[in-house]
Amino acid sequence: MSGIAARDVAVVGAGPAGLAAAVAAVEAGARVVVVDSAAQPGGQYWRHRPENVVAADGRGHHDWGVYLDLRARFDAARATGAIEYVPGRQVWMAQNDDGGFTLRTTPTVAPSVAPSASVAPPASVAPSDPAGAHPADVTAQRESVSTIRARRLVLCPGAYDRQLPVPGWDLPGVMAAGGIQAFIKANGALPGRRFVVAGTGPFLLPVAANIAEAGGMVAAVLESSSPVAWFPHLGAAAGVPEKALEGLGYAAVFARHRIPYRTRTVVTEVLGEDRTRAVRTARVDPGGRVVRGSERLLEDVDVVGFGWGFTPQLELPVSLGAETRVDADRSLVAVVDTRQESSIPGLFLAGEVTGVGGAALAVLEGRVAGASAAARASALSPAHASPQDRDQGEAPPSDALPPALSPADAARVARYRRFAQAMHRAHPVPDAWHEWLTPETTVCRCEEVTAGQIAEARDALGAADARSLKSFTRAGMGWCQGRVCGFAASCLGAGGGAHPSEASLAASAKRPLAAPVSIGELAALEPSTTTKGTPA
């Protein structure tokens, strides 16, 4: 049936985790479909300029060789038809039905304004491939593949920058730190002239380094934590020596461009009438309390990049009922076993959604998830190439499947995870960040809900979690569905610097529609959700 792709394994996301998962699944014999909201593979880490305009040369990138290897294998599998690649579409709904999964997708950019394919079709498939196994032209796919069916699902949707509101953070010129990174990588330009990068975590370093290397001025990098916070975790850090090397590389760039790096320092206010002009900075104690008299004005700044770690994109795993937990960085993440399988049989997760840990870990997790998903698909149906085969009987337990990683790679996974936990503990969201706000500070940017309104709903109406705050104040009800303010609102609801509860974070991650869709797409849902057909 046209408009429906049916495969053994569906992978959502073509970043480090998704690319690795797709390649591993296909090399384990599965037929795979990969859907990604971006126009070309790479995800956040390997984001690059449109391939039809500028050949990607890996400048400003790390692990580019890993990407090129995955990409070559990905493209080879596309050429044989073993991977069907659906770029430029967002999954807005995922359902678990009939022993398989159904994904509904919508174009990321309206088809009438999207450019034609930026990724070349697979070499060996002529546009008029008589078998019609897979449309060679991505634009055609973008318009046609609205529904995806697969026996097994691997979700690798990644994360976005976590934000803490601060007075003036809604001024133009204030961006997510990763947003600046993405801007430079995707556009080969800078979003301004003189930058301040602030928040916490090692990710601030590559952002500042990329700005400087692209010709921008970095007035300061402000880190709320301090190197002292790493002392209890030096063992974990020593387990990943490449991180130390990377750090030395940034130190060299910082020295070359004379970038001031200040620890235990935060931006307490962004100033300007209609755009960013300056920031007020302050020294903070380990809890994030402003040290009196330490405020300074940093003028002539037109872009501020904030990054307080990352928030994994959990709406799809949550909507499918996958078990979650709160990680050391206080993010809601999905629980997986050693096969990267979630609490929902047949649903595998890899990358930042299982705990923020960086691209190298995402690749290893993706490999495990893809191989496990393929093994599961074929274990259930030896004739896995035939989608008519229905899943019968119980799935074999995970430990009955062959190991997906060599002992050496398994040890790397353990080391990266230890490093990530240490990083989260050394770079916490400061408990007292809410003290930087005034009652007028915007918390929910979409619905323009202020800190004062949230405090009132909490104190007068007992709205202590994201869900009740939403109904009383509309915080989290706008276009972004609480993606930007969800963490902050959960903190403010808990009050007094308390950590957000898992229930509140989960309520904030519950989004019936993972992307905005048209009324037409919603209406078209009706018949297929009620009829139980065979998968394509």
Added chain:
Amino acid sequence: MSKPPSASGTPAVAFSFNGAPFEAAPGQTVGAALVAGGVPAWRTTRKGGRPRGLFCGIGVCFDCLVTVDGVANQRACLVEAREGLCVEGSGTAIEGGSA
């Protein structure tokens, strides 16, 4: 204000923004072209009338919405600038390089 890169040497892409001619380097998004071209905001909020432009840069926050060729609510950070596109903001755009 930073200029579209000339590294590729390819001619600039011409589109219109609020009716006036605007340029992007090939492959740039509409949002990037606007910001790099000295327009940090092109939308005002419903309640407070506050100016907005790019924030998350990756399609998550919806701060950057524009109307493109008559299609409303497109994310400027994701739409690639193409020759002849007609881009409109809402409310008053802020123009003129900040520095």
